[in-house]
Amino acid sequence: MKMNEDFLKSMKDAFELLQTKGPKEATEAVQRALAGGMAKAANTQTPPASPHSALDWVQAWDNVRTHGAASTPHTVDADSPGTFSTHSFSNSAGQRQYKLYVPAVYQNKPVPLIVMLHGCTQNADDFAAGTRMNEMAERHGFIVVYPNQSQTANHSTCWNWFNPADQQRDHGEPSLIAGITRDVMARYCIDPARVYVAGLSAGGAMADIMLKTSPDLYAAAGVHSGLAYGSAKDLPSALAAMKGGKGQRNRSNVATQRPLIVFQGDADKTVHPSNAAALLQGFEVDATTARTANAASSQRNSTVQRLRAPNGAEAESWSIHGAGHAWAGGNQRGSYTDPAGPDASAEMLRFFLAHPMPHAA
DSSP states (O other), rough: OOOOHHHHHHHHHHHHHHHHHHHHHHHHHHHHHHHHHHOOOOOOOOOOOOOOOOOHHHHHHHHHHHHHSSOOOOOOHHHHHHHEEEEEEEEEEEEEEEEEEEOTTTTOHHHHHEEOOOTTTHHHHHHHHOOOOHHHHHHHHHHHEEEEOTTOOOTTTTOOTGGGGGGTTSSHHHHHHHHHHHHHHHTOOOOEEEEEEEEETTHHHHHHHHHHHOOOTSEEEEEOOOTTTTTTTTEEEHHHTTTTTOOOOOOOGGOOSOOOOEETTTTTTSSTTTHHHTTTTTTTEEEEEEEOSSSSSOOEEEEEEEEEESSSSSEEEEETTTSSEEEEEEEEETTETTTTTHHHHHHHHHHHHHHTTTTTT
């Protein structure tokens, strides 16, 4: 059944209210439109549910524009009611898509930005589901961007952290990731002192590269089951480093400049736990939390070290006992997750927000 012009106008007004006022006012407008439109229909059935999130509003309006009728909004995760959209960025190094999560609570005021780099065989949607970072963004009011590695750049969608061409500032994949970061910063109101980067496995290795090559852009990094910048110069040396072999690191190129939080399972068979120590080279132990049971009996025990670099930068090292190659505390909707672990997403966020960029422009 085609809805009349009054209904279409009401839906358009509701969408504008969402942008200028908020969900409450928009909800009331749609409810009035639904009541009026359905009352005119001869075969009135139960009215469709009104949208309850920013994403639902966009989808509802798109349905009206496309089909001329209001349909039941697409169901979204109740914990993640913001918008999760796909975008593209390109420069001289190539082109990459990225997914962007903007929470419903965003009000065009300065907020943190977290750049999330997925692991091999993953993509942005998979990584978002597994880390639950969109839920964290909704709860704490920050924006999340998930760059997507291209399968043409790497058959297994790994970030090419082991290629010298992709280990340099303003070149290769670092230039694309930094470009995506700046693209989001230009489009939204981002606090430049609170821009962070995190990743898992190959994404974790690339997160360390981003922190080391763009310390003026990223205030801190989180590396989960990853490898240190400079650990490899090609695929054979990458495989050797992953197995715990001595890396190819050039110490002069990896001076500690920014805070870093590292998570590593001590039963990881993919990335040897010794890589956590390589990531933290240059930091000295400040204090150690002894191995103790977590509050929840279902969680794994962890040993947490707090460290400090000569320049004052702080670090944390989480060794998760009995954990393999998986994001600690993750949701099983995503791949490579370990729900039994401590909540790496929450701990990274805590660490990040405690370490803003000093003297950010």
